[in-house]
Every structure is written in C-alpha cells, then in structure tokens.
Amino acid sequence: MTGSPNDARTGTGNAAVAQRLDSDPAEADAVPRPPAADDRTGSADDRTGTGGEGIGAGGSAPVGPARRNWAGNVRYAARRYHRPATVDELRRLVAGAERVRAVGTGHSFNRLGDTTGDLVSLAGLPATFQLDRDRCTVTVPAATRYGDLAARLHAQGYALANLASLPHISVAGAVATGTHGSGETIGSLASAVAGLELVTADGDLLTVDRASDGDPFAGMVVSLGALGVVTRVTLDVVPAFDIRQHVRLDLSRADLDAAFASAYSVSVFTDWRAPRLREVWVKQRAEAAPLPADWLGTTAADAPRHPVLGMPPQNCTPQLGVPGPWHERLPHFRLGFTPSSGEELQSEYHVPRAVAAEALAALDAVADLIAPVLKVCELRAVAADRLWLSPHYDRDSLAIHFTWVADAAAVLPVVAAVEERLAPFAPRPHWSKVFGLAPSAVAASHPRYADFLGLLRRLDSAGKFRTDLLDRYFPR
C-alpha cells in the first residue's frame, strides 16, 4: 500500500432510527421528463448522462437544475460541478473541498452519490489503458465505461469474467456499489478488482492492491464512494470467449436452481402475475453443448426479446443462439442504445442462494402489491466474495431485482412490503438502488459492517465524502 489506511477497527454504532434511503417521493413526483435519449445512452461527453452545463475537461460550473441522475428521479444537490483534466487538479480540488463526491455515469437511483458540496466527474482525466499480460490485469481510469473497456480488451484477446446488464456504467461507479451480473460461479464486477488508486480526503494519492494489502483492501473496493475519489482501477482479465444467448419461455420456479446451474450466466424474468417464470435468458459459453429442445420444460423464443414487455428488442444484445463475443452477449443491452425509456425506479435485494426458494415463496404473499407497479423482476445468481460491504460477502446469492414504474408514491409502500417479507432472510440491498431497510438491519446483515465503519471514520475523519444517506447508515 502506498499512502496509509492502516488497519483501524472501531465499534459498530448502529443507527437506532429506521429511515428511508431512497429519493424523496415528493421530488420524484415533480421530476420532469428524462433528458434526451442521446444523453442517456451514456455516450455524451458529459458522463453524468444528465446534460446541462456541458463543461469540458478542466472546468467547473455551478450545478443547475438539469443535473440529475440517469433516471431523472434524483436532482443533485451539489453546489458546483467539476471536471478536472489531471489528477493533480483533482487532488487540489479534494484537498480544498469541504464536501465532495465523485459521480460516474449517474445510473444510480438513490442519493448515495449526492453531496451538498462539490460534485466531480473524472471523465476529463486522460484516457489510458494498461494491459499487463503477465499478471492478467488491466488498469484503466475510473470513469471508463465498461462497454468501451470491453471492446478494447476484446481487440487484444482478453475479456472480463462478467458484466452487468448494461455496458454504459463507469468502472468506479459500478465497483463502488457492488454491481453484478449473473452466473453462479462468477463474482460481482467488484470481485474482479485487483487494485485501486484513489485521492483521499487530504488530497493524498493512495494506491492499494489485493496482493499486498489483503483484508483492508477487501474493505476498500465496495466503498460507496465514501473513502476517497478513485482515479484508476485494476481489474482481472481472462482470455476472450464467445457466448450464445437464448431466450427460453415459461420456467417452473422449482427448476430455478437447475436453470442457474446450466449455463455460464443466466437471468430469469418474471412479472409476479403467474406462478411460472416468464423468460430465461441463457448465456452459454459457445463451446458448451446446446440446450435440448425441451430444456427444463421450457420452449424457445422465436424472436428477440426485451426484458420489459413492449420495449424494443433492438436495444438488446443478439439472441436466438447466434454466437458472438462475450461483451456483446453478457450485458442485456447494447452500448449504442438506451437500455430502456428511463422512466423507472429500481430496487434489488440479495439473499443467500440456500434460501432462494423460501425467499421467493415469502414474496408470493405480496405478489398482488408488486405486480401493478412492476415493469419486470429479474432473478440472478452471484458467487460469494470477500469484499466487506459487498451484497455477496461470504455467501452465494440470489439477487432479486425489481424494475418499478416511475411513480415513487406508488412504489415506496411496495418496497416496504417486499422488505418486510424478505426480512427473515437477512436481505442485503443493492447500494445504488431504492431501498428503505432499517440501518440496524443493514448493519446486521453485513458481517464486516463494523470494520468498514472503522475504515470510514479513519480515512475520512472530517466527513468530507459523507452524504445524508451515509450518515444515516454509517453514523459518525
């Protein structure tokens, strides 16, 4: 480790009061139409995807009302927006700031990434790409979008083991929140992190890596953006591979485990209107034996699908079993297209795989509440990791994801009902989505909560990277 987070472990300090973590319903109701589709592909120069000030690298500007997250439900409360052109500029900015947060591509659904001080995008830092063939790693700037990294890696004969459903998100933003794809033998995107470089609260540059820094390193990867501004990320790479993607229809819930076990990456979609599961997106390694025609009693879709009924399938990666490169099959959505209309909210909970059937059965009791405000529910398998705040820490997980309609007033009571039903299964929330679990429950479901709190208090003793949301869940 260069720099010094040492190994501080302090007490827990659970918050006594349960409060909601999601965006303010009143504000969400007042949200105007989302920004233009082009901005929301994430391809705009302004990688917050929110449009607005349009400053270039090395610039700063007041934050106007246009600066929102991708879904448009969070209006950033920051006073100023910065886009430094160099790491030294960033270090000066952080050192001099009272409150500061980094923003990636703004695809989160809650106020985790907001601040009342300075919001900083790293998209103006120099683009670099360091492939280390001996160590099987690649080191990239924090703001790199997975889709851009993947294309470049593939051209060199390499791949990442997994990707999220959309390739538009930044590496640092995804890693900071424990973002994942699916695959029962594959960890989250954060689990591929081998090293980090970050600017800490006093403006120092700290480098940490998995090989040298061991357990404390595992505390710094899923950081919630609370330990510093990450400038570079080193990721494990594997040899490039091809995938065939098939969509199968009408899976029995009793066959969910068998479905997850049958391919490299499997996503299951349901609408909570019927006992059976509507669609299974099976992403097989190209060399694997094709699925039998009667695979698990399902039928094959005869045309491409979008996970949300009625949305255009051309926004999605190729299906129908056509083999293609890993980065054009593992995400559900294509880089050059907007994944969906953006008029949505998302929530996600992770429970141990071992209790998946019981957890889903518990939700049956609130299916009639879920269905009317649901666009789609996705079930995924994620392998356990050792990252302290990861939703998958030390347990193979079932990820239960909800894409809700963009109506916070209607959705929030249903989110509360879902959380109540899942409570016996120690659900861990997706840090970047809408949730309202009690702070005490969040602390209890993360075995390394106290260790992370200690790291947080020591690395940011003045609370420079703190937000209201962090204060609620990680009291000072």
Ligand SMILES: Cc1cc2nc3c(=O)[nH]c(=O)nc-3n(C[C@H](O)[C@H](O)[C@H](O)COP(=O)(O)OP(=O)(O)OC[C@H]3O[C@@H](n4cnc5c(N)ncnc54)[C@H](O)[C@@H]3O)c2cc1C
């Ligand atoms: C359509 C859609 C599909 C999605 N699909 C998936 C999915 O398949 N799987 C999944 O797990 N999630 C999914 N998500 C959620 C998404 O992966 C997370 O919200 C992720 O954090 C987004 O990355 P971002 O770059 O937009 O981060 P932001 O939303 O910009 O930031 C997220 C957090 O990271 C912090 N951060 C960003 N950059 C830095 C930095 N350089 N240093 C320190 N902290 C930083 C921010 O402060 C903030 O707290 C999806 C979201 C959308 C909108």
